[in-house]
Amino acid sequence: MEFQTTILSIIIITITMALLLFYINKKLREYNPLEKPKGIVLLVIMFGQMIDKMVKEKTNERVAKYLTPYIMSVVAYIFLSNIAGLFSLETPTSNYSVTLVLGALTCILIEVYSFKERGTKGYIKSWFEPLAPFVLVNILSKISTLLSLSLRLFGNILSGGILMSVIYQMLGSISKMIPLIGNLNVVGIIIAPVLHFYFDLFSGIMQAYIFITLTISFIGKELPNQ
Template sequence: MEDLTKVWTWTLDVAGFHLVFNATTIVMTLIIMGLLIAFGWLATRRTGLIPNPFQIVAELFVDSFWNLTKDALDEDMAKTYFPMICSLFMFLLLCNWIGIVPHMEEPTKDLNTPLGLGIMGFFIAHYAGIKTKGFGAYIKEYFEPIFFMMPLNVIGELAKVISISFRLYGNIMGGSIIILVVSHLVYGLIIPPFLYGFFGVFVGTVQAFVFTMLTLVYISVQVK
């Protein structure tokens, strides 16, 4: 388990506060952001009726998530939130897949990443609800069906952040633990490559999709 507990950190002293940053997560996140920017540039560099391979993949993502977003929200709102939903899935997909590459670590294996994205989705969803319904109607919903249900309704909304974040973190970290344990048992032979394929590609894809769709559903619930 030492491979999981060793963390490369950066420390910074600011105004008497000792700040510690997970350097691995930061570096991996920057690499993924760079890959996404490079992919976007390659996909849009020479668009045409006969698309290049990058354009084909980009159009697949755009078409699929545009339809999903439009089904969950109306078309006008989909134009606002579709870029975020599509980008979120692509970012999480690479975050979950990058662990397949030797010496690379999944940013989603650090709770700060899924929790940060969960909090982001929480604020976006509630902002959309206030903007669509108005502040008065938005607040009124917390007192339904009976006024003293308000604390439970607030807890229910906060629980969504915990649920969506820990689901992603638990699956990615759990997969890493299983791969590490099995690799030590069989000395890195035969089985681990199949586990990397299952937990890295299959589970990573499913969890990225689930997280993205739950974020979309939370927005949809708030605006309707």
């Protein structure tokens, strides 16, 4: 089995996130609720409120209590891994295994909530709806949810990474035409940051947002209407 280079960046991202969470936890424990929040505490509180509002809009209070922490950790992980390209790491989400696991977690959650809401009998019945032969269609629709969720994230981030490397090569060959300092890729230093802003920051934030919006609304679909 060959060693995949993204594994190194996955480990780095995981350690960074764990350290960050420990730090935030320590800050939040020291925080006095009567004072005005500031710095990282304010940021975390605003982020938590935003996700909580999003989850409560689509689901109910009972589900939101358990779903919000999961969504928060997923969005933090996807965001950190999408912007890893800025720190010259290989983005973990451009490895299909990572996005497949994230998509599979969402699919398992959908099934768990569907099971909880309908009970054993109703859950088994939901596979054979509206008629018994439709079981094949139902199985296919569950697989396609998994595939579309994971491939969307994977395709977007991978295409961004490949485009960036192609652009770097092109800019490198252009700057070779400049005498004396040509080998330093001078043109790349000027033009690449703008593209990094789009491909890494913007599409990274956008994809994390889309992933959690889809997760929340797929789970909300399984719950009864309030």
